[in-house]
Amino acid sequence: MAPMAQQPLRLLDPSGRLDEEAASGLDLKDQDLVELYRLMMLVRRADLEATALQRQGELAVYPPLLGQEAAQVGSAFALEPDDFIFPSYRELGAAVVRGIDLIDYLSFYRGTWHGGTYDPLEEKFGMVSVPIASQILHAVGYGLGAKLDGSTSVSLAYFGDGATSEGDFHEGCNFAAVFQVPVVLFCQNNGWAISVPLSKQTIAPIYRKAEAYGIEGVQVDGNDVLAVYLATKQAVDRARATSRPTLIEAVTYRRGPHSTADDAGRYQSKEEIAHWEALDPIDRLGSFLRIKELLSEEVVSEISSASDELAAHMRGGVVGADPPDTADLFRWVFEEKTPHLLRQEREMLEEIQGSDG
Amino acid sequence: MAAALNSALRDCLRTDDRVLVLGEDIGKLGGVFRITEKLQEEFGSERVFDTPLAESGILGVSLGLALYGYRPVCEIQFDGFVYPAFNQIVSHVAKHRYRSRGRAGVPLVVRIPFAGGIGAAEHHSESPETYFAHTAGLKVVVPSSPLDAYDLLTQAIQDPDPVIFFEPKSRYWSKESGDLGKGSLPIGKARVVRRGDACTLITYGAMVTRCLETAAAAQEDGVEVEVVDLRSLVPFDLETVSASVQKTKRAVVVHEAPLTLGFGAEVVAQVSEEVFSVLEAPIVRVTGYDTPYPPAKVEQYYVPSVDRILGAIERVLTY
Secondary structure (H helix, E strand, O other): OOOOOOEEEOOOOOOOOEEOOHHHOOOOHHHHHHHHHHHHHHHHHHHEEEEEEEEOOOOOOOOOOOOOOHHHHHHHHHOOOEEEOOOOOOOOHHHHHOOOOOHHHHHHHHHHOOOOOOHHHHHEEOOOOOOHHHHHHHHHHHHHHHHOOOOOOEEEEEEOOOHHHOOHHHHHHHHHHHOOEEEEEEEEEEEEEEOEEEEOOOOOHHHHHHHHHHHHHEEEEEEOOOHHHHHHHHHHHHHHHHOOEEEEEOOOOOOOOOOOOOOOOHHHOHHHHHHOOOOOHHHHHHHHHHOOHHHOOOHHHHHHHHHHHHHHHHHHHHOOOOOOOOHHHHHHHOOOHHHHHHHHHHHHHHHHHHOOO | HHHHHHHHHHHHHOOOOEEOOOEEEOOOOOOOOOOOOOOHHHHHHOOEEHHHHHHHHHHHHHHHHHHHOOOOEEEEEOOOHHHHHHHHHHHHOOOOHHHHHOOOOOOOOOEEEEEEOOOOOOOOOOOOOOHOOOOOOEEEEOOOHHHHHHHHHHHHHOOOOOEEEEEHHHHHHOOOOOOOOOOOOOOOOEEEEEEOOEEEEEEEEOHHHHHHHHHHHHHHOOOOOEEOOEEEEOOOEEEEEEHHHHHHEEEEEEEEEOOOOOOHHHHHHHHHHHHHOOOOOOOOOEEEEEOOOOOHHOOOOOOOOOHHHHHHHHHHOHH
């Protein structure tokens, strides 16, 4: 294998200055740069709105992604519409890039439906997957399917640093390598698996684990959206052209709790949060865009009203949304209901009618 | 039966391009039981391929393949090796249609050689069917004869839902004359394999043969025993089983899996509820014991024997 390039890959320094040499492979036009900024702003607003909805009792739970906007937006932006995304449960940002209606996405967190209510095949965006690392294998299988079919689609799996301790991560890396699957294994190393820090998960850098499987491993500054985009684009292009898989480690930080049910104050220090606030991914790209004079007042105001609109859309759709039809409980266990299920369904419906009457 | 299963796989690979066969040692070797013999040679290593030795990986990757549009048939080498894949099966495979509101079912088949009686080492003789029958969204199928094995595997591969397909390994070498593919009984239907009026033996897998042997022995004593082969645990054919017990008024459930919460417990509960008023005796179970599957040298005391089943028949006849 080629010697590892200098890690982590970084194109923008925290003050927004571009490393021209490192950025030489970047294929983004000015309008793309603005779009990345716009998407990150929308994601942040949507994320805060979702947290607010949970606090008001409209969502059962919500896992915020504050601080991880660049990692999600930069990576999802590098994909074509036909590429399949396999998220874990903190990928609202990737869902926004994919254009999924967030009301459908959040129906998972409202307790309306386990997989969300969007169409995973239509959107090419897998259902929210909670069992840690399990979705990595689905991405590998899907990518293998695309390869066997001679398709140019690739797949991408999102997972966290904690997932790298699970067997499915290792099996996924190994299957991807052995079958040379066009897949991108995208780790958002946000420093924490609920309360357990990275140092208690692994003592080896995550991206270097790739070497043991014989695949490319890249570490990228996860708060630098341009670096994340470039690393992912290169991995996607490589997968499409040569079917070779890549493990990307985006080093970022979860500036909020694991979920709204968590109390991060018990394990995250104020100093650490402050450190990462200074490395905010949106501020960083914003500074760069200002240097390049791409953030006109008009653009800023459009983003602001689009954010308001998105938040209002979420609130309007989520607040008071109807629970699912009771018949849905039995509707999709199998393609056809078995006699056994029909009997149980009848009992339930009689019970409901009885209590209504 | 091994040859019938091999034919079912071959015919499905021939008629449906979406069918893939994968697992450990299933390529060149043809599987440790030779069920996939020569399939790789005929269909190539893109459709019939060995995987790394990782059962969770096999299931998770199969799910991804099914999502893409393939129909994976994966082999878990032995019953006792399915546990690493349990999370993928229970948390994802079983629930995928449900979670996606019917939009993304994952039609795939998990073939598992199961149960004992062949003098195998530890982890090679277990009967884990209850774990899967307990999980909503999985069909659980167990053939007992070569011709039925062909039909059930073909149907399982064509089924729109995931099927856990248990192959009774002590029956792999069993022979049966007849034409493949002539059976018409679908998954979800039980079969009365011997008629009788004194008592119904309800069973599946390798124990079907054991129950038929028992019925022949009982006949020598003038007792006509009916034998019902469940074929599929999920869906469970309560109708056929109940009709038989309605007639005989007595029943014994036989399986190799342990007693407590074994599938027999469910059979007893459902059948009792259905035909309680006609029962002349409680339904009893003859099963493996609530011990780990024992070493080969003593497994004959664990697996239900003709004598144990005869004893149970006597209990229900003399209750």
